[in-house]
Amino acid sequence: MTTDERNFRSSYYEKVGCFSVEEKKSLNKLLQDDIRNLAKLKHFVYNYTVPAQQRNLLWSLIMGIMPLHKSNTDYVRDQRRQVYEDLLRAVTVMRCLDVDSFKSKDMVLHKMWLLENNRLLHSNVRAGIQPDDNHFVEIVRTLLKIFDDDVETYWMAKEFYQYTRELKKECAKLKELTQTLLKREDKELFYRLENLGLFAENSKLLDNWYTTCFAGVICETVLVKVWDKVCGGAKKIVVFLFVELVKDIKSLIFDLNSVDELKALIETVKDLDGVIVNKAIKSWHSNNSEVEYAH
Numbered sequence: 129m130t131t132d133e134r135n136f137r138s139s140y141y142e143k144v145g146c147f148s149v150e151e152k153k154s155l156n157k158l159l160q161d162d163i164r165n166l167a168k169l170k171h172f173v174y175n176y177t178v179p180a181q182q183r184n185l186l187w188s189l190i191m192g193i194m195p196l197h198k199s200n201t202d203y204v205r206d207q208r209r210q211v212y213e214d215l216l217r218a219v220t221v222m223r224c225l226d227v228d229s230f231k232s233k234d235m236v237l238h239k240m241w242l243l244e245n246n247r248l249l250h251s252n253v254r255a256g257i258q259p260d261d262n263h264f265v266e267i268v269r270t271l272l273k274i275f276d277d278d279v280e281t282y283w284m285a286k287e288f289y290q291y292t293r294e295l296k297k298e299c300a301k302l303k304e305l306t307q308t309l310l311k312r313e314d315k316e317l318f319y320r321l322e323n324l325g326l327f328a329e330n331s332k333l334l335d336n337w338y339t340t341c342f343a344g345v346i347c348e349t350v351l352v353k354v355w356d357k358v359c360g361g362a363k364k365i366v367v368f369l370f371v372e373l374v375k376d377i378k379s380l381i382f383d384l385n386s387v388d389e390l391k392a393l394i395e396t397v398k399d400l401d402g403v404i405v406n407k408a409i410k411s412w413h414s415n416n417s418e419v420e421y422a423h
Contacts, residue, residue, distance in 0.1 A: 173356045264289050
């Protein structure tokens with residue numbers, strides 16, 4: 129079997145949820161150890177496709193939500209649930225939620241998060257979502273469509289939000305890398321995006337997409353494959369996702385007249401079949417050792 133045939137088969141098996149025997153054995157061994165190895169867990173999500181049924185446990189261990197010591201799991205899980213229930217009870221008793229908000233899980237979790245961070249003041253209880261909070265809400269909305277347990281979802285949203293704070297700090301470098309890759313792969317597309325104002329100093333569009341890791345833009349069931357890599361420490365992967373996305377809709381981009389039209393177009397893509405995400409991950413893997421931030 130040739131390398132190309134092997135790669136095609138591997139890609140196909142991953143797409144339909146099948147994984148190599150070696151990967152399954154490796155992951156099962158990592159998770160069954162009495163003391164899980166954090167570095168090896170990160171290495172796995174960084175380099176391999178994460179099985180959906182084990183994603184919540186992997187993320188919880190990597191994010192520090194669940195303990196690496198297996199014997200402490202039940203105790204810590206009970207503590208996490210107690211904190212969740214206390215916060216939920218508090219925002220309910222304090223009447224921080226109107227009828228519409230109470231029906232919306234993302235708004236409930238947002239209020240709980242504000243309370244836990246000492247930001248839920250009486251003066252702004254009924255105020256609208258602040259700009260900086262939109263990132264958390266988008267992450268919550270995405271995770272609610274992936275995980276069934278609201279307690280797990282709340283804790284993972286909190287911790288993944290902290291990962292995105294690191295991305296926010298590096299947005300300037302990520303945007304520089306975006307321009308470097310586009311110039312290398314498609315200069316015509318780069319100049320078109322530049323003329324639309326995407327890379328202008330006052331444009332925050334890329335910042336928002338990168339800081340939320342495309343939450344609310346790409347279909348959740350395929351976007352989590354990118355978020356797996358982010359959990360493993362792959363900050364630059366969001367750049368590869370954007371580059372593959374704009375290359376996929378290049379012909380449509382040339383019909384646009386403003387950055388607002390670009391935003392509207394990209395938010396319709398969704399990538400339901402995961403073609404763009406898979407190309408982005410493949411490109412990231414291929415270039416990861418040679419592409420660095422511009423200095």
